[in-house]
Amino acid sequence: MNRRCMSVCFALLVLYPLHLSGVVTADPSADDTKTFYEDGLSLTKPFQQEFAWDISGSTMITDKYIRLTPDQKSQQGSIWSKHTMRQPYWEAIVTFRVHGKGKTLFGDGFALWYTQERMMQGPVFGCKNGFKGLGMFFDTYSNHQGEHNHAHPFVSGMVSNGSLLYDHDSDGTHTQLDGCHMPFRNPDGDTAVRIRYFKDTITVHTDLDNSGQWKLCFESEGVILPVHYYFGMSAVTGDLSDNHDITSFKVFSIPYEMSFKPEMAMLRSIPRAMKFDTPRKRVDSKDSLLSSTFRSPIKTFLVSVVVIVGAVFAIAVAYLFYKDREEKKMKRFY
Numbered sequence: 001m002n003r004r005c006m007s008v009c010f011a012l013l014v015l016y017p018l019h020l021s022g023v024v025t026a027d028p029s030a031d032d033t034k035t036f037y038e039d040g041l042s043l044t045k046p047f048q049q050e051f052a053w054d055i056s057g058s059t060m061i062t063d064k065y066i067r068l069t070p071d072q073k074s075q076q077g078s079i080w081s082k083h084t085m086r087q088p089y090w091e092a093i094v095t096f097r098v099h100g101k102g103k104t105l106f107g108d109g110f111a112l113w114y115t116q117e118r119m120m121q122g123p124v125f126g127c128k129n130g131f132k133g134l135g136m137f138f139d140t141y142s143n144h145q146g147e148h149n150h151a152h153p154f155v156s157g158m159v160s161n162g163s164l165l166y167d168h169d170s171d172g173t174h175t176q177l178d179g180c181h182m183p184f185r186n187p188d189g190d191t192a193v194r195i196r197y198f199k200d201t202i203t204v205h206t207d208l209d210n211s212g213q214w215k216l217c218f219e220s221e222g223v224i225l226p227v228h229y230y231f232g233m234s235a236v237t238g239d240l241s242d243n244h245d246i247t248s249f250k251v252f253s254i255p256y257e258m259s260f261k262p263e264m265a266m267l268r269s270i271p272r273a274m275k276f277d278t279p280r281k282r283v284d285s286k287d288s289l290l291s292s293t294f295r296s297p298i299k300t301f302l303v304s305v306v307v308i309v310g311a312v313f314a315i316a317v318a319y320l321f322y323k324d325r326e327e328k329k330m331k332r333f334y
């Protein structure tokens with residue numbers, strides 16, 4: 001029995017009695033779902049709630065938006081709630097604007113987090129790899145290792161218990177719950193995404209022009225997310241850049257009675273998901289190798305040195321060959 005099969009069987013054993021023990025008090029599919037606004041975990045204009053949040057790196061708060069990164073190279077910024085979510089089920093609605101001068105080259109996107117730790121820094125849209133919890137990725141740059149079955153920008157979700165790692169070169173497609181294409185870059189106004197975690201199911205809806213018309217992005221069942229995790233948002237730019245602006249972040253708790261036994265509480269303390277997207281072999285295509293090479297300053301420098309040394313060597317050989325030929329010609333005249 002492989003590791004994934006074991007985790008699926010384990011989750012089935014755990015989830016089945018949980019569903020039997022719970023009493024539903026709100027229907028998540030209905031518009032009248034009972035939710036309670038969590039003021040201490042939300043961010044709205046003119047963003048005077050900063051006392052409940054911490055920022056790092058390039059993040060800048062104005063009265064109109066929270067800019068995680070400006071449209072400049074090599075920026076990294078994040079914002080994290082100081083308080084945790086105290087209810088097991090919740091809904092988060094984020095409105096944002098990703099925009100910049102780049103017409104064909106821009107990146108890399110931003111992420112929304114529900115994690116055990118906060119203020120983490122690293123390579124996954126500015127956050128550390130091996131996070132514990134949920135990461136929602138709003139990826140604008142296709143790193144494209146192997147064939148994608150989707151276009152970018154791409155919205156996807158991933159749950160990790162700390163050991164599952166996000167693979168940036170494959171845009172996380174090997175570990176994602178699921179995802180959808182959403183052309184959210186350079187919009188006229190705000191763009192909205194709603195993430196609902198209810199009865200161990202993650203449901204993500206998108207609203208491209210923030211008109212109130214939600215479109216299903218994906219739904220993933222059998223997701224265990226512990227309570228008392230932090231919300232956060234982070235973004236990163238490399239050689240390519242964009243403004244990554246958050247214009248609002250609203251969190252609601254969804255009432256649900258759950259009869260926790262002590263052993264259940266322990267089992268629900270580890271974030272995990274029953275299924276991932278269909279695994280596929282990672283293939284390093286020529287295009288991706290080329291693009292990834294030129295996205296790394298060190299690799300770009302080394303390639304430049306090799307090219308220059310090669311060119312000098314070729315010129316030297318050509319010069320010696322030319323000189324030798326001229327000398328032979330001169331000898332023939334004498």
Ligand SMILES: [Ca+2]
Nearest residue numbers: 139141143171
């Ligand atoms: Ca990417």
